[in-house]
Structures are given as C-alpha cells and as structure tokens.
Amino acid sequence: MKTLKGVIAATVTPMNEEGQVDFKAVKSLTHFLIDKKVHGLFPCGSTGEGILMSTEERKKVAEVTVEEAAGKVPVVIHTGSINVSEAIELTKHAQEIGADGAALIPPYYYSVDEKAILDYYRTIAKQVSNFPLYIYNIPVNVKNVITPKEVVQLNVDSPNIVGIKDSSMDFMNFINFKQTLDKDFCILMGNDAQIYSSILMGGSGAIAATSCVFPEIVVEIYEAILAKDLERALKAQNVVTKLRAIFRNYPPVASYKKALEYRGIRGGVPRRPLRPLTEEESQKMISEFKALNLL
DSSP, rough: OOHHHEEEEEEOOBBBBSOBBOOHHHHHHHHHHHTOOOSSEEETSSTGGGGGGHHHHHHHHHHHHHHHHHHSSSSSOOOOOSSSSHHHHHHHHHHHHOOOOEOOOOOOOSSSOOHHHHHHHHHHHHHTTTTTTEEEOOHHHHOHHHHHHHHHHHHHHHHHEEEEEOSSSHHHHHHEEEHHHHSSEEEOOGGGGHHHHHHHHTTTTEEEGGGGGGHHHHHHHHHHHHOHHHHHHHHHHHHHHHHHHHHHTOOTHHHHHHHHHHTTTBBOOOOTTTOOOHHHHHHHHHHHHHTTOOO
C-alpha cells in the first residue's frame, strides 16, 4: 500500500458539449498534475462528477487515470454510491485495475442512522478485505454525518478502512478525528482553506479541488511545511484560501473546468443539471485569478 500524504488532486472529469467524457483530456490532465508534483490523484469524486456518471463511465475514468499515472503517484478512486451493489462493483473494479485505494461517501438523499452507515461500510469492506478504503465525510452534500465514534468502530471491524477525507468544513471535526483515532490512521483535509492548519495539527495532507487547476501553489503549502518554512507555507495557504473563495462564487465544477482551459488543459463543460459559466462569469473569474498573479 502506498501511504497517502501531501496534496491529492481532486480531479475534474473533462466532458465535451454533448456531455460525453473526453478520455483524451483525462489523460492530459493526469500528466499535467503529475508534472506539477501533486502527491496523488482522486478521480470521480464531487469535483469529478462521479455521481453524475454511469457505472461504466466511472470505471473507464478510473482505468485511464490509473494507467496514465503508471505508479508515479497513488490513485484513490471515489467509488461511493447510494446503491450498495454499485459501490461494491466500483470498489472491486478499483482494486482489480491496480488503484491504491477507494474512497466512499456514505449513503445520501435519505437520512440514515449509525447502524445503517456502519452496515454500508462494513459490507463493502468485507468484499475487498485486503484493499485500502477511505471514508469520505461530506455532510453538507450527503446529509449524513460520519462521527469519530463510527470511524473508530469501522477501523476495528474492518482494518482495511485506513483513512478519512473530512470535508465537513468544521475544524473541530478534524481535531476530534485526530484525537480519537490511532496515530497511523490517515486523516486528509477536504477543505482547501484548512490545509495549513490541519497539517500542523498532524494531518496526513489534503484532497484538494484547487490543486486540480493550480497544483503548484497548493503543493507549496505542504512542501514548505516539510521544509519548516512556515511563513512561506502560510503565504501559500492565504492564496489558496482566496482561490477557493473565487471558485465557490461560481457554478460548481464549471469554474474548475473553465479555469483549466486557461492553463491549456481541456476541461469542457459540466454534466447537466450543472451548468457552464456564462461568458461574463468566465471573464470576471479569470480577471480575479490574474489579480492574484496566477494567470
């Protein structure tokens, strides 16, 4: 198993105007991010529109990403689904193609209790008992919150559940996970504004959407901390926090895809019901990036 540390880029899934996945662009994006020194890749997550793709599309994106990464950096595939059978199928597939792990959001749409959440993860983990799994905690999107108590129980019941991506946006949740879980448990920050703080508190790194477009500045946070240059790391974090705010002022996913095009990587448009940026929005966003000297 490759230990997940550092900046893991949450990748978009490039699509053409007809809504079809552009696999050639998936390859280009993978090479772009590896060349920019990210420490890992995370396709098919929220930024990657995983839940908007068919099972076969998700498998193909995973295959292309793993093949193009060629072992240079770890690849963890998002395989979560409200459908347990689909989640199992996708997770088994991730293992079969040589991915370095899978991450899964909990069941969504319906409000479910602790017993249902534990059953969901235990059932999937049992099917891939020697394959690393990561819990993806993102309650604002899925309604259901993962607690430290549940994670501890899952790690005991299923030792292949080895980490968590915490996108709760509440830093106290990160602290509670860190204090409750074993020191070897991988805790990855999912809020790009809290990367610096979480690493200083002992976190393993971050799965970051901003690093899909501007990997250099996000990687700098981690590398500067390793070099004990906290002033440089904080300066980079301040830029990333501003970047995150810019992206979040525009339609989801579309802003990342449009920004990538200005870096020479085809992102295309998001899949409906998500919408692309208008020309006015695009120009305004790009001017904001230029004001940060990033384009």
